[in-house]
Amino acid sequence: MTDEPRMSAQEMIDRLAPALSVRTRIRAVAALLAGLAGTVFVVSLWWSEPGPLPGRTQLAFALFTVFSVAWAGYGGWLLTRRVPLFATEQVIAAWIALIASVVTTGLVAVIAGQNGTGLLPALAIGSLFVAAALVLALRAHTRRAALLRRMRKLTGEEEA
Template sequence: MTEEPNLSADELIERLEPSLSRGRRVRALVALLAGLAGTVFVTALWWSEPGALPARTQLAFGLLTVFCLAWACYGGWLLTRRVPLFATDRVIAAWIALVASVTTTGGVAAVAVQRGTGLGVALAIGGLFVAAALVLAVRAHGRRAALLRRKRELLGEEEV
């Protein structure tokens, strides 16, 4: 039986959690491609509109483009990581989803109020998306905290 060399805590952590598993690489690639495709689609639709669009429509197209770019940047950032992330990727994704769902719900609710129809439906459906994103954010922060706590334990560091 061969004896393994003594590993530092950092080396042990790197062996325990690969920096980017195959599943995470696939999810990162999907986020990158979906974000880029969404950006191309929304901007093409925006630019192809005849005549001047109202300011709120311009704002909606701009926000949708920003959300798509955020997902594309997230996917690209995740694909370039070569170190253990300790669930940072999950926290970032959850915050993107939360900001996008809150903003979209607010926009749809504002349109519903302006038109005088469907505010309850807009808030109910938007609220479901916001609640789901909030649950994901809480879970992601919890997972990250647990991983960082375990890392400190392995490194023998005191909690601050």
């Protein structure tokens, strides 16, 4: 017998897995930079427009600003994590993408319907984006659930 202290399964998992992989850090930096760049671009374009803009144009600028800030916030949040995330970051990114695609599709469909410029193409293209985001969200939730099941099994919280 050795006098070394015994490590729990959770401590072993924490020591074996780095908090964030290089790939995850690169994705986080990309989301942060893209979000910040998008925010600066949209806000400066919005502020530089002459005269009062129509309400729906103001709404579009506001929504694109919110989406950009959400991606910047996501990237910043991800970079500050020092614990295993168990695919939480993928779930959050998928939900941001799903919400953005649904709202954008709705806005484009309303504008196309009001202008009479082709509601069907707007809905068809928007639906493709919504479907892709939905698939990513379902995949992220499934992956997270599998990782959490594996963690519970390794830590003894779940009977084998």
